[in-house]
Amino acid sequence: MIPENDIPRLLSGCRTKYDKVRGNWVLLAPERAIKLDDIGAAILAETDGVRSLGGILDVLAEKYNAPRDQISGDVVKFLESLRDRRMLEVS
Amino acid sequence: MDAPTPDARAMPTITYGPPIAMLAEVTHRCPLSCPYCSNPIELTKRDGELPTEVWVDVFRQAAELGVLQMHLSGGEPASRRDLEDLVTACREYDLYSNLITSGIGLTEKRLAGLQERGLDHVQLSLQGVDAEMADLIGGYKGGYSRKMDVGKWTTALDLPLTLNAVVHEKNIDRLPEMIDLAVTIGARRLEVATVQFHGWADKNRAALMPTREQAKLCGQRVAEARERLKGTLVIDYVPADHHADYPKPCMGGWGSTGLNVVPDGRVMPCHAAHTIPHLVFDNVKERPLAEIWEHSSAFNAYRGFDWMQEPCRSCDRKTRDFGGCRCQAMAMAGDAAATDPVCIKSPLHAKMQAMAQADAQSDGELTYRVMPK
Numbered sequence: 313m314i315p316e317n318d319i320p321r322l323l324s325g326c327r328t329k330y331d332k333v334r335g336n337w338v339l340l341a342p343e344r345a346i347k348l349d350d351i352g353a354a355i356l357a358e359t360d361g362v363r364s365l366g367g368i369l370d371v372l373a374e375k376y377n378a379p380r381d382q383i384s385g386d387v388v389k390f391l392e393s394l395r396d397r398r399m400l401e402v403s
Numbered sequence: 404m405d406a407p408t409p410d411a412r413a414m415p416t417i418t419y420g421p422p423i424a425m426l427a428e429v430t431h432r433c434p435l436s437c438p439y440c441s442n443p444i445e446l447t448k449r450d451g452e453l454p455t456e457v458w459v460d461v462f463r464q465a466a467e468l469g470v471l472q473m474h475l476s477g478g479e480p481a482s483r484r485d486l487e488d489l490v491t492a493c494r495e496y497d498l499y500s501n502l503i504t505s506g507i508g509l510t511e512k513r514l515a516g517l518q519e520r521g522l523d524h525v526q527l528s529l530q531g532v533d534a535e536m537a538d539l540i541g542g543y544k545g546g547y548s549r550k551m552d553v554g555k556w557t558t559a560l561d562l563p564l565t566l567n568a569v570v571h572e573k574n575i576d577r578l579p580e581m582i583d584l585a586v587t588i589g590a591r592r593l594e595v596a597t598v599q600f601h602g603w604a605d606k607n608r609a610a611l612m613p614t615r616e617q618a619k620l621c622g623q624r625v626a627e628a629r630e631r632l633k634g635t636l637v638i639d640y641v642p643a644d645h646h647a648d649y650p651k652p653c654m655g656g657w658g659s660t661g662l663n664v665v666p667d668g669r670v671m672p673c674h675a676a677h678t679i680p681h682l683v684f685d686n687v688k689e690r691p692l693a694e695i696w697e698h699s700s701a702f703n704a705y706r707g708f709d710w711m712q713e714p715c716r717s718c719d720r721k722t723r724d725f726g727g728c729r730c731q732a733m734a735m736a737g738d739a740a741a742t743d744p745v746c747i748k749s750p751l752h753a754k755m756q757a758m759a760q761a762d763a764q765s766d767g768e769l770t771y772r773v774m775p776k
């Protein structure tokens with residue numbers, strides 16, 4: 313679980329880029345290039361190392377006009393999977 | 404690489420997209436002389452290496468073609484004085500740059516400079532967990548202590564660090580210490596790769612082949628450590644396939660995800676492709692990279708499934724393992740299109756296992772990699 317007040321941040325050497333050749337966003341990390349779907353790209357676009365998880369959820373809910381508690385599970389799951397793979401840190 | 408593997412059963416022939424990664428072997432020069440080096444026996448000398456501006460142009464072409472990650476390797480890439488310019492070019496073309504290094508040739512200042520120019524990641528090789536073992540395998544005295552410095556500088560700079568340990572008969576039992584070392588030094592990732600017998604390693608089968616028991620224990624230890632260190636250290640593991648029933652998949656399929664440019668500019672589908680004598684490799688000095696990717700006969704030789712023989716041709720695992728390793732088939736069956744003898748369905752499987760068993764039981768002098776004079 314990630315508490316809503318915590319701030320997720322991509323670790324050094326992990327960055328997103330728009331892949332012009334394939335027409336999608338990717339997360340580049342040590343020895344990995346992960347294709348991002350629209351949701352993943354939207355989450356990482358708000359993960360700026362300043363916003364808390366709660367803040368990210370607020371922005372996403374507003375931007376995509378989606379119920380906050382409905383998206384929260386997916387967002388947390390996505391961020392946790394990146395944390396387990398040592399691409400993201402929560403503080 | 405987490406490349407999406409196309410489900411080839413649903414398609415008549417495999418469709419391959421643009422390459423995701425490129426391995427740039429910028430030099431064969433290296434202060435170390437590891438007896439399992441995957442470089443060819445015929446090493447390219449310094450005067451045969453591509454100059455800076457050609458590499459820079461190849462990087463540009465690679466980025467346009469769709470390459471996302473540029474692995475700067477060798478030999479020892481830090482042996483090139485223009486490494487800084489190569490890293491700058493990667494950043495300029497928005498390629499993710501990964502420095503694959505032994506650490507020799509790097510100073511704290513040089514590392515910081517590379518970081519400033521946009522270096523994304525450092526992968527440091529580990530030959531052993533103490534100076535005695537590491538310097539014996541690397542054939543370079545003082546290498547281990549410098550390597551430890553480089554590891555510490557890297558993490559102190561907040562550059563992501565991966566340790567890459569090639570494991571074999573002589574060091575595989577010390578895996579727990581390697582894992583501890585990776586955690587202590589602050590590495591985010593550890594690659595545990597069982598030695599592959601291409602290039603120089605083939606000369607050292609007796610000295611390096613682990614036993615079946617060693618390989619099994621190693622696998623168990625990796626599984627245990629992965630669980631215990633979740634969120635601290637990611638462990639990638641390449642098991643010993645000589646003691647397995649099925650071969651390892653060939654990097655998402657031959658010519659489907661990556662390409663390798665060697666010091667003199669020839670482009671190969673994999674780092675060991677030079678062991679298949681009939682393949683003809685195109686050179687970036689003569690042909691644009693995109694054209695090579697699409698039309699090179701070496702890339703098209705084993706793309707898709709049409710080249711396969713029985714038992715692979717009618718086997719439903721072929722979309723998973725692509726018939727195993729072409730280079731291993733070449734080495735053991737004398738035919739690169741044969742089923743990888745590691746596979747239990749290969750007529751050569753029993754012979755291969757007996758050979759592996761014999762190599763595992765025996766020991767031999769190490770034959771080190773040497774540069775031509």
Ligand code: SF4
Nearest residue numbers: 715718720721726746
């Ligand atoms: S027969 Fe060929 S495709 Fe089938 S498992 Fe063996 S190597 Fe793989």
Ligand code: SF4
Nearest residue numbers: 653673675728729730
């Ligand atoms: S042919 Fe063998 S060495 Fe080359 S990529 Fe495939 S599995 Fe690896």
